[in-house]
Amino acid sequence: MAESAPSxxxxxxxxxxxxxxxxxxxxxxxxDRQPLERALLSAFADVVRDLAGPVADLGCGPGYATAYLHRLGLDVFGVDLSPEMVALARSSHPGLRFEVGTLTALDLPDRAVSGALCRYSLIHTPPADIPAVLAEVHRVLAPGGHLLLGFLATDESAAGVHAYDHRVTGAYRWPPDHLAGLVRQAGLVEVARLVRAPTDEERGRQAQLLARCL
Structure with a gap:
């Protein structure tokens, strides 16, 4: 019998x-307002393109990043937990594929994708469940494939993971070294990271981590 989904x-x-x-x-x-993130998405597209496999935007929301990667020439599809988000993504980007799904149990074969984008899609995951989610992402990545992970970073002086009051629902900020360590334990090698100060419309430091699947 299949295990029940996390509550x-x-x-x-x-x-x-x-x-x-x-x-x-x-x-x-x-x-349009994030030049550093656009540069990383472009680099991500370059490193996954050579494997010639599809790319998964995991936690795609309304599909804006999925569409951006498509414009960069990738065979990309989106997965999101919210049926309403998937409906909006399909309406806004009718030429792309979007499915309802969870990062805890992806409906994908092993080694099925050359790249996985998790753009702020793990921020609501309880810290104890993060290793299982990263293991699932590792499962679907082909050897040599890449993960680009976006998340909210704690202040430099902060220790440990911090829960905070996200505008939609509860979320967590991570020390970049801590989350990078969990990515490494999941079987991926860090390639690059970006940590930047927030803009006026953001609430705290923003981080991106690029890692390669062994």
């Missing part, structure tokens, strides 16, 4: 279903 998933899905249209409108042009 937090229903809470997160319902929260994003409730704000899907507002969220999609607010973040439709967010990459």
């Amino acid at each position: 937090y998933l229903a809470t997160v899905a319902a929260a994003y279903d409730g704000v899907a249209e507002v969220y999609a409108e607010r973040f439709a042009d967010v990459l």
Whole structure:
């Protein structure tokens, strides 16, 4: 018998279903205001393209990053926990594939994708569940494939993972070294990281981690 899904998933899905249209409108042009993130997405596209496999945008939301990677020439599809987000993504980007799914149990074969984008899609995952999610991402990545992981970083002086009051539902900030260590334990090798100060519209430091699957 299949294991039941973690209880937090229903809470997160319902929260994003409730704000899907507002969220999609607010973040439709967010990459236009993030030159460093665009540069990393371009680098990510370059390193996964040579494997010639599909790329998964895991936690794709309304699909803006999925569409951006498609414009960079990738065979990309999106997966999100929220049915309302997936419906909006399909409506906004009818030429791309979007499916409802969870990062805890991806409906993908082993070694199926050359790249995985997790752009702030792990921030609502309880810290104790992060290793299992990273193991699942590792399972679907082909050898040599890459993960680009975006997350909220703690202040430099902070120790440990910090829960905070996210505008949609509860979330966590991570010390970059801590999360990088869990990525390494999952079987990936860190390639690069970016940690930057927040803009006026952001609440805290932003981080990106690029890692390669062994």
